[in-house]
Amino acid sequence: MTDPARSALMSRVKGKNTRPELIVRQELHALGGRFRLHRKDLPGCPDIVMPARKLALFVHGCFWHRHQNCRMASIPKTRREFWNQKFGNNVARDQRNVSELERLGWRVEVIWECRTRKRKELSASLRILLASSPRRDPSLPPFTVVKR
Template sequence: MTGIDPKRSSLMARVKGKNTKPEMIVRRTLFAMGLRYRIHRKDLPGSPDIVFPGRKKAIFVHGCFWHRHAGCRLASTPKTRVDFWKAKFDANAARDSRNIDALEGLGWSVLVVWQCETSDLGQLSENLKSFLDGDMPLASITDSAAP
């Protein structure tokens, strides 16, 4: 036996990577603000979820569980196969960091919107507006992994 739970494997296979509920909330919020954007640009590092090419701004919408939102209640760790999950989460975080660094190296500004941040639409709108208008300090953008 490989130690893989078939029920867990089936459940994880159904997890979407694009057009997730949090991503759709962010996209609807931007659209309601009168903004138009591109999605999933494969020619950019990390294929950002939302892109404003003219402004050179990219937004990643991260699930708190998969991308390890520090201090978030949604970033729990499964109790089985802890070593596997730690390696998986560490690899995800390293990939996220590489993608953000690569985008910034190309002159892009990057914002990470966490899944848990999509529940407060007023605050989400303010954060998006600040980021897109350039009012948000760079530290807030790159340090968005903090709760």
């Protein structure tokens, strides 16, 4: 792939409201989870934030955020030095954001793009995540699972 062609391809990559993110949001909502999106006042602007549970979720693309041992985390054949530096910077930034959120008292979870392809497994994982992150305000109603 030539540099202009690769540049055109990469410019179409979205940062918000990606397909994996929409899938996670649909599953969370179906389970009765309520959330806010892209809170800019938090480090890293998490994709999904559940303030009542003090839970921040990042939905990471396997390619851009280097999901270890994932076939989707390939390295382009051209300009390997550039890509290795870019991916290294992405991973370092992700680690800083997670550390800062945890320092502020948030629980942080990463949901990988490849995990969103199996909806039943994703739903089961999210159900466990919600059950293990109770609401912080006892005056709010408890978590309930909505069966589909």
